[in-house]
Amino acid sequence: MASPLASLPLVKKDGSKGDITGKVVALYFSAHWCPPCRGFTPALKQFYETLKEKGENVEIIFVSADKTPEEAQDYFADHHGDWLAVDFKATKEREQLSRHFEVSGIPSLILVDSHGKAVEAVDGRSDVASCKTPEAVMQTFAGWKKSAGDWRETAGTALGGSGAPAAAGDAAALRAARLAALEKAGR
Template identity: 30%
Template sequence: DAPGDEETVAAPDFTVYDTDGNAVSLSDFAGKPVVVNFWATWCPPCKSELPDFEEAWKTYGDEVEFLMVNLADDRDTPEKVEAFMTDNGYEFPLYYDSEYDAAYTYGIYSIPVSLFIDADGNLSKGYIGALNAAVIESCIKEILP
């Protein structure tokens, strides 16, 4: 590939669960840009970027879907996660990867991971590690229609 030659890669579908236990798939948001962030309460880098994702959601949540996916393992029960959300004043859309479908689909073994998917369902950017507000905003602007 020549430099600057970027191929579009379709973001593989996955299923996670909302706080009421309803299955939600990435494909449910076809036609809308989507930000997916994989995190856990026990992960310091995750916790460092959550305030910036909360602000981004407040700013862009009408135009972009946010799937803030908790890697629901033994360390993060729904009760613990929801208490963490309340304690920190977070209101972003919370989902659980309780069957590890998303983690397996994307080969996630280290968190946080952030994915920025355009309205056509293509993966625009993907990052492992904590992001700052400027990077989050820049990536969101790239996927806005």
């Protein structure tokens, strides 16, 4: 089942289309006029850059609450990491995301699973803010991958398994993939 996020109009900083296929995704609800957002964005940028330097498949999607396209673009271009944004012109989609994920304040960082649902067990903003070292970033992200992926559907790929598809209902193959992933993570 494809994620409903896959149909969002996602753009990169250069205006080209973005893609989230096969990535761990977090939605970042923020705006330039928000002082806590301006305080948190640099920490999120460092978190993201650390993961990218380590070759991790991660994507942050900026969902702007700015008032004008110019404010959103300037904030995105000048202060954010090299991640994606929901096209500011897609007002309806941005509003739907805020309602769907029940965003009551910004900044808000919501980890989503492969079905586009919020991972309730993860407090993205607190997780990122607590990471003071690259090791802490990697440990936090390992937890995110585990929470956002469904090893039963991906034969362990979300946990670092071989990625070989297991037959539906093949409990032994699924268990073996999960154990292999856990052993690999424990090294």
